[in-house]
Amino acid sequence: MPACREYPVSLGPGRDDPLVVEVRKDASSSGSLIRLRGELDVATAPPLQRRLDTLIQRGVRHLVVDLADLSFCDLAGVRVLLSADRELRTRGGRLTLLGPCGCVSRISTVFDLTSQLPIQTGADGDGAEQDGDGQDGDGAGQDGAGSQR
Numbered sequence: 001m002p003a004c005r006e007y008p009v010s011l012g013p014g015r016d017d018p019l020v021v022e023v024r025k026d027a028s029s030s031g032s033l034i035r036l037r038g039e040l041d042v043a044t045a046p047p048l049q050r051r052l053d054t055l056i057q058r059g060v061r062h063l064v065v066d067l068a069d070l071s072f073c074d075l076a077g078v079r080v081l082l083s084a085d086r087e088l089r090t091r092g093g094r095l096t097l098l099g100p101c102g103c104v105s106r107i108s109t110v111f112d113l114t115s116q117l118p119i120q121t122g123a124d125g126d127g128a129e130q131d132g133d134g135q136d137g138d139g140a141g142q143d144g145a146g147s148q149r
Helices: 045-057 075-090 102-110
Strands: 003-009 019-025 031-040 062-073 094-098
Touching: 019 045, 031 045, 031 075, 045 062, 045 075, 062 075, 062 102, 075 094, 075 102
Parallel strands: 031 062, 062 094
Antiparallel strands: 003 019, 019 031
């Protein structure tokens, strides 16, 4: 069974943790599942970058980042994901986004990043990767609210 640890990102005493990073490392492989809950923005991106860098330096080569519980993400957050993907690729690995929230999907589409960041649509890991237009293979993608178009 994979080990699980949570890493709250705190912005100071008396403030709620805006981002929680849950790491599930599979001891039998070089992969980890990262679940993000909360907001990924200019304030919380640097601690996430440090956490991902640490995992990569410790030998993780395949990261699946579950964004289903992310309530907000700005360009700073997407940059962290791109940076981790770039580093993993130099080491023969990869990063996959799972169930991205609408804001990540929009940023990815607007900046034409869909080919750089592999996206799986279901939090169940069904493997249905999206094609370049931000939709899954049958063209029946979901909007940012999770409803069918």
